Amino acid sequence: MVKGRQLNRLLFTDPETKQKVSDSKEMGFYKKQIRIALRNCGFINPENIEEYIARDGYAALGKALSEMTPEEVIKEIIASGLRGRGGGGFPTGLKWDITRKVQAEQKYVVCNADEGDPGAFMDRSILEGDPHAVLEAMAINGYCTGASKGLIYIRAEYPLAITRLKIAINQAREYGLLGNNIMGTGFDFDVEIRYGAGAFVCGEETSLIHSMEGNRGEPTVKPPFPSESGYKGMPTNVNNVETYANIPVILLEGSAWFSSIGTEKSKGTKVFALAGKVNNVGLIEVPMGITLREVIFEIGGGIKDGKKFKAVQTGGPSGGCLTEKHLDIPIDYDNLLAHGSMMGSGGMIVMDEDDCMVSMAKFYLEFTVEESCGKCAPCRIGNKRLYEMLETISEGKGTEADLTRLRNLAYVIKDTSLCGLGQTSPNPVLSTLENFQDEYNEHVKDKKCRAGQCKSLMQYVITEDLCVGCTLCSRVCPVDAIAGEKKQVHLINQELCIKCGACMDKCKFKAISIQ
Amino acid sequence: MANIKLPAHKVEELKEVCKQFDHQGSELINVLHAAQGLFGYLPAEVQELVANELNLPLAHVYGVVTFYSFFSMTPKGEFPISICMGTACYVRGAEKVLDEFKRLLNVKVGETTPDGKYSVSCLRCVGACGLAPVVTVGEKVYGRVTADDVKGIIAEYNS
Incomplete structure (x- = not known):
């Protein structure tokens, strides 16, 4: 907009119709979206509490403290049908209710901001774009459960989010929205920040609590659930960032409004991090x-x-790959689970024909192997063995018996691991085995990788008829594996070739292909 | 066990940090963050110091340091290069970028070049998946990196 007029040049062009779109609401990218958790992201200055207040910030906390009893607030949250957005999908209101009913001198409210899922960054965006929403919801949680202390466990990899949270906490204290006697109601609540140090397993709530206590972030058997015995042995209510971001809106707009959105068992909205090979990420x-x-x-x-x-891969390293035939199922917690994947924290990675499913499963396994805390044997040893089998297969040395062993071991790990990480870690293997059996068979029987990703199974070759001898490929080759005179057909020396693919990307005549 | 002489003023600073945290064992991770900020890494000597200050067994401190990938017991290069290997970056070709860094600098992941200038490591999702594949050098972030860009990125720091 310049002086109230639209600048045509800067408008978004629809890639299909080639038409300029004048209103962002009409863009395909935005048309289908409803913003609840992300309502303020990008609209307000996150470092200014007044902008948050101007958009009804802290009104929900005020309403809860002055007009509602803790029971009434919890009832409202239960009625809204909100489920944990960290991935598990446990009903949030119920969790609050359990924590409230346990008698203890001190209780804690924890915000899980240890977003370790590769490819997911909704929590970071909320904390960077709307930190007060999380603080407000934590205070409401404190009011409901009887906790006076809040802790935010955040990854050290998110420095901007940490800075903005600190600013937000200080501003909220200045305005009397955190600290003692909030809004003159006699309710005390304050928030502290705790740093993670790069361990995926710390997203699991018992591990997270151990990490906050200054220990190795290893999980323990549940029960007892943190709601009963958590941080320092006290009842602790752990919720995810996105879950908290929904709370103020539910109290202001009412549970009936919230539960009108979504499916029968999964209410409201979900933030996804759409990435991979799609046009709009x-x-x-x-x-x-x-x-x-x-x-x-x-x-x-x-x-x-x-x-x-x-x-499409949902649910990060714990989720599975869904295919063409799953494209029309409605996304909710239960449907995704029924089809071998899961909601997870909301990573959504799209893959095209160039992606090899065996490599994909291997990639996720590598992640799990590295991130397994090592406490229980199925996860520590089992996943390592799974990874080795996948490696054998992708090198073309696998047999059909390997596929059976792969499947059996995957089920054993799923059934016997201690925590959520181990129990879900074989999902990428199982779901790709299920949906892409052909591809595994090809790797094992025909020693072929149709996507051309498994390096041991492929060769770059030059098609004689198409090569004009422009020498471009031999010049980009990093290891000088391509020989040939100008205007003569070139040849790739397979022993030197490191299979980087640079030649194929550069060739203008499509003379180089993978075999 | 101590072999390296730690600079006295940094030792004092670290002791001050421990004091601020009231010498509480439960603050170990916060203290280690501060220590790594001061020394750049966490050699055995620093761990000993922290264990003494917080009154914890050295084995416990070592256990925590080795558990978390953020803590390092080897010094990083002057220009630490990190290649994001999160899923989105991986799908968009981070492996090729990593291979190119390894080839050009002739180091493996987790190693530092002999001149102490560059170190190469992988990290898990910096949350900039829209820019995949992502490479960071120190605090600077490079987005949509291709294998062809690698040479140029290294050259930027080569003066």
Whole structure:
């Protein structure tokens, strides 16, 4: 906008219709979205509490403290149907109620901001864009459960989010919205920040609590649940950032409004981090029950470079790969679980025909192997063995018996691991085995990788008829593996070739292909 | 066990940090964050010092240091290069970028070049998946990096 007039040049162009779109609400990317948790992100200055207050900030806390009893607030949250957005999907109101009913001298409210899922960054965005929403919700939680102390466990990898949280906490204290005697009601609540140090398993609530106590972040058997015995042995209510961000809106707009959005068992919206090979990447907030097709092809704008859709991975390292045939199922906690994946914290990675499913499973396993805390044997040893089997297969040395062993071991790990990390770690293997059996068979029987990702199984070759001898490939080759005179057909020395693919990317005549 | 002489003023600073945290064992992770900020890494000598100050067994401190990937017991290069290997970056070709760094600098992941200038490590998702694949050098972030860009990135620090 310049002097009230729209600048045509800067308007978004729809990639399909080539039409300029004048209102962002009409853009395919935004049309299907409903913003609740992300309501303020990008709209307010997160370092100024007054901008948050101007958009009804802290009104929900005021309403709870002055007009409602803790029981009434919890009843409202239960009625809204809100479930934990960290991935587990436990009903939030119920959790609060359990913590409230336990008698103890001191209780704690914890915000889980240890967003370790690779490919998910909704918590970071909320903390950076709207930190007060989380503080307000934690205070409401404190009021309901009888806790006077709040702790935010945040990854040290998020320095900006930490800075903004600190500013927000100080401002809230100045305004009397944190600290003693909040809003003159006699309710005390304050928040402190605790830093993570790079351990995926610390997203698990018992591990997180051990980490906050200054120990190795290893999980313990539940029960007892943290709601009964958590931080320093006291009742501790742990919720995820995105869960908290929903709370103030539910209290202001009412549970009936919130539960009108979504499916029967999953209410409200979910933020997804859409990434991978789609045209529009970024955070999206969509109502539960939307289909994967709508997300990928309408919001995501389809697959990059006109390639073919192959799979979408949800739920991070604990989730699974869903395929073409799953595109029309409504997304909610239970449906994703039923189809071998899970909601997780909301990572959504789209893959096209160039991605090899065996490599994908291997990639996730590598992550799990590195992040397994080592406390229980199935996860520590089992996942390592799973990874080795996948490696053998991707090197073309696998046999059919390996596939059976792979499946059996995956089930053993799933059934016997101690915590959520181990129990879900074989999901990427199981779901790809289920949905892409052909591809595994090809690797094992035909020693072929159709996506051309498993380096041991492929060779770059030059097609004689197409090569014009421009020498471009031999010049980009980092290891001088390509020989040939100008205007003569070139040849790749397979022994020197490191299979980096640089030559194929550069060739203008499509003379180089993978075999 | 102590082999390295730690600079006295930094030792004092670390002791001050421990004091601020009231010498509480439960603040170990916060103290270690501060210590790594001061020394750049956590050699055995620093761990001993922290264990003494917080009145914890050295084995406990060592256990915590080795558990978390954020803590390092080896010094990093002057320009620490980190390649994001999160899923989004991986799908968009982070492995090729990593291979190129390893090849050009002739080091493995987790190693530092002999001149102490560059170290190469992988990290897990910096939360900039829209810019995948992402490389960070110190505090600077490079987005949409291709293997071709690698040479240029290294050259930026080569003066």
